[in-house]
Amino acid sequence: MATVGDGPRAGKAKDFDIVATYYRLLAEDPDLTMPVAAIEALIELLVQSRAVTIYETLDLVKTQSDYLKSRVPNSISLSAGTDLFQRYIISSLKPTSTGSFEAVRQHLLSNGRLFVSRAKAGRERIAAYGRHFVRDGSVVLTHGGSRVVGALLAKAAEASASGGNVRFKVIYVMNDARSSESKTVVSALRAKGVPVATISEGAVGYAMGKVNLVIVGAEGVVENGGVISRLGTYQIALLAKAAGKPFYVAAESHKFVRLYPLGQYDLGIDQEVIDFRTEDEKDPAQEEGKSTGTVPKPEEKSEGSPSSPAQPKQAVDAVDFTPPALVSALLTETGALTPSAVSEELISVWY
Structure with missing residues (x-):
């Protein structure tokens, strides 16, 4: 039987690397969300599959879904897509289905592609609906690179440019670990005529007094209505709650995930955001750089300066959990x- 890269056996499928396919889909379409990319990867798997029974198909999809989640560091968002697609297959591939298995499989593939197209269209529906939350003269605070939030604000800006009476401003919280993403978001909004002020993460509390509402995106929406999103979302929600400002989360329904965390450390992923070390303990990243000869030259230090200044740990892909009590509403399609x-x-x- 053929294998899938270094992953599990793929039954009667051709050679297929679902992890490489997943990353390729994300690279080819920057607007693609992780759950939809996972679903499209599974559809490509089924296209190349040689399974001839319902059981083989279900087992193949489950095995490859588990393998994909095991190979992606933060699999919370994509697991929403894989779980939803598996549920869709179970409801579609029933033993009572009429016709040959091949006809049922083709029906599944066509409906799967229809599901993907509807998921992509959800972003525009959220933007068209959510723009009404941005009132004339309001100041919106946001952060991260959420595509649905960007579409929502762009739709509100287009309404203003086309003769509407909505004029608003945006305060954008910059992320040093993702400076290029932050600059792209700011430039896109300013290009549409939206006045944007940029602040550091430490200035959120100071700026909250001028904010009318907060709108952020999400990587996943969990069962209790809480939100898993870019690291820093939780503290923004806390400050918004303390200041009495509404905190809205824009997210497509395919990001609803079957997970029930009770706190920050129940997400099921190891992020290593907090790393305790003494002066004698070396940074593993620096030690690895020494072994490969890629350690950058230390900067020249003046007399009396510390020999090894402490640097904050930057978890680029880290997320946090915002409890439902801090969320005013979820803006969905x-x-x-x-x-x-x-x-x-x-x-x-x-169910």
């Missing part, structure tokens, strides 16, 4: 949802 409504949405999909 079906409208605004309260955090408590998320569990009902998941029940309607899974």
